Amino acid sequence: MTHSDAMIYLLSPMPREGTIHLPIIRFSLLPITIDFSKCDTLMFTSKQAVKSAEALNPEWKKYPCLAIGSATAKEIESLGGKVVYQPKSFYGETLSQDIVIQFQDKKILYLRPKEVSFDSKIFLAKAGIELQEQIIYETSCIHYEKKEKPGKNAVIIFTSPSTIHCFLKNFEWDESYTAVVIGKATKRHLPIHARCEVSDTPNIDACILKAKSVASHKSLLLKLS
Structure with a gap:
């Protein structure tokens, strides 16, 4: 990866190939x-x-x-x-x-x-x-240090309103981020000006596919700029 690549972060508890795992919630x-x-x-x-x-x-x-x-x-x-x-x-x-x-x-x-x-x-x-x-x-939310915040132009996959709430408890939203959300109910919890794409179907596989498409487009724009 170079500075002109858009990184994909997955916030759900289980890691998935092709994403950077940033588990933000835990279940009890x-x-x-x-x-x-x-x-x-x-x-x-x-x-x-x-x-x-x-x-x-x-x-x-x-x-x-x-x-x-x-x-x-x-x-x-x-x-x-x-x-x-x-x-x-x-x-x-x-x-x-x-x-x-x-x-x-x-x-x-x-x-x-x-x-x-x-x-x-x-x-x-x-x-x-x-x-x-x-x-x-x-x-409940998992705590992170500020230095662990996703870098500029990250594509961040949110799989529930809880993942959004916990992310925003840890990090300030960066205007260069693009959110990929699992559905419209989750989208409503994003910061009002956040760039966002809704998954075509409400599951993590579809979220990852959408995120890869968004990241590819962002990376191309970054390389051209």
Whole structure:
């Protein structure tokens, strides 16, 4: 790499080839018992929630699951669970409307992180669906020194609102950066003037593909300047 190359930073916990790994969040299980007594269907919005449920109580696999996102669906199936619904896109209001139409008679338990980007419970309540919730894990920020800040013209992949919040707790946003975000719900948490591209599909592989395209274009412009 030279000074005229745009570096790609991935902020999610797991490293991926072709990126500089800068894990910015960590996950912690909450010391709870999952109560399945009043539900007949589960909802997951992240693969970390599925992993957390597995660690807390493998009995979750007995229930049909609503899976938000392809990575979530894969995690459910890889652990032996059954996916009965997976939306084409996860944008809070569209998702909630689908649930109202297809699962109005179900008792849904949403196994979730402490913080979420869209409050499905409130939205569904307006449509007469009482969504049960249990917080099973939380996210916290990893601390970095200022000297570890990504260099000028970096392309930075954000996979959740939490990764944005934790990045901005550590570093000031540089106007030369370009963000690649996993979806529109995440984009809303960026600094207002940040340059941004939204991934074509909401998964990390698609984010990396988009980031490589952006970085290639930026590097070419830098070499020509």
